[in-house]
Amino acid sequence: MLAAAPELVNLTCPLCRAPRQTSRLGLAEVYLSEGDFVLEGMLRCGASGCPGRFPVLQGVPIVLKDFRSWWQSSTAPRSGPLCSSPQMSSYLGRVVADSYPQQALLSTYMTHHYGSNDDAYWQAVTRAIPEQDCGRALELGCSVGGFVFAAARRAKVSVGIDLDFNLVAAAAGIQRSGEVQYRRLRRARAFEDVHFDFEVPGNVVFLVADALDPPLLAEDWDLVAALNLLDNVALPTVLLGQMNALLRSGRRLVLGSPYQWRPDITDPGEWLETDAMDSASMVRAILFEQLIPPMQLHYQPVFDEPDLDWTLIQHDRQRRSYRVDLIVARKD
Ligand SMILES: C[S@@+](CC[C@H](N)C(=O)[O-])C[C@H]1O[C@@H](n2cnc3c(N)ncnc32)[C@H](O)[C@@H]1O
Helix, strand or coil, X not given: CECCHHHHHCEECCCCCCCCXXXXXXEEEEEEEECCEEEEEEEEECCCCCCCEEEEECCEEECCCCHHHHHHCCCCCCCCCCCCCHHHHHHHHHHCCCCHHHHHHHHHHHHHHHCCCCCHHHHHHHHCCCCCCCCEEEEECCCCCHHHHHHHCCCXXXXXXXXXXXXXXXXXXXHHHCEEEEEEECCCCCEEEEEEECCCCCCEEEEECCCCCCCECCCCEEEEEEECCHHHCCCHHHHHHXXXXXXXXXXXXXXXXXXXXXXXXXXHHHCCCCCCCCHHHHHHHHHHCCCCHHHCXXXXXXXXXXXXXXXXXXXXXXXXXXXEEEEEEEEC
């Protein structure tokens, strides 16, 4: 995390959500740093009486209302104790290592974000970022950060949030080192080391935070994106409402999803589709025709790519393909 990150992002406390200025989070303690980067430290809420304290681990602020529950979940760190000496953490990283599913997931998303940026999917997705200065850009569910870095090249500040510590820590590692480095799965258990330089813009911040309860100010963002997140949350309408709340009027929403609803993630009652209406139609009706009036969503279409092929490579002989509906819209 850059030392100036809390100010750049306008981080607000998810515990008290006190009025704009008082619940701002600031870096109160620095335990370990590397140049401008704070690797370990503590953010605190500025509101009097609020107990909000949020740790920074491996350069990633974790700004969640319920840290303890998250710590028990599969999205928390798995790479052994989070010790402070680089030699020991690198040793533990190699010996204890992440679990195989986590290594495989990291391999898939690093390859997707940094290994195939010239494919039609990335071209369409980056076309959603305005050519001219796009101001303050935010991606919810950013994974390893490819879109956040792409947006940063045209934005004042570009922020990515995700619940998965390992993915966000990989993005923050690229930002710190200027290198993409990961173990790519080639066969079921054979990894190959991938390593190359990556030009890192200086205006990027990554956080562990919940897209359904983001520690961010309302109407503070000029571009809010969620790529392949809508069908990965328990409450998709809450995600749409949060995106709308974060976005300034006249600014850009970028929403992409294959609508691969899964009952273990999203209760079928919350799926944005019915027997009579598919998800692509329902999401457009919500955004453009006020299908759910209390949500007060008023958008104009900018462009869409309703049948975008999206392929995730697990290893050389396994890949998963989806057809993503990409909607780019302007908030009235
Ligand atoms: C299918 S992946 C898509 C990642 C990336 N946007 C892309 O398109 O390559 C969904 C991501 O959303 C994250 N995620 C799921 N629920 C979330 C939540 N409530 N808040 C933030 N991130 C979340 C997951 O950890 C995962 O990285």
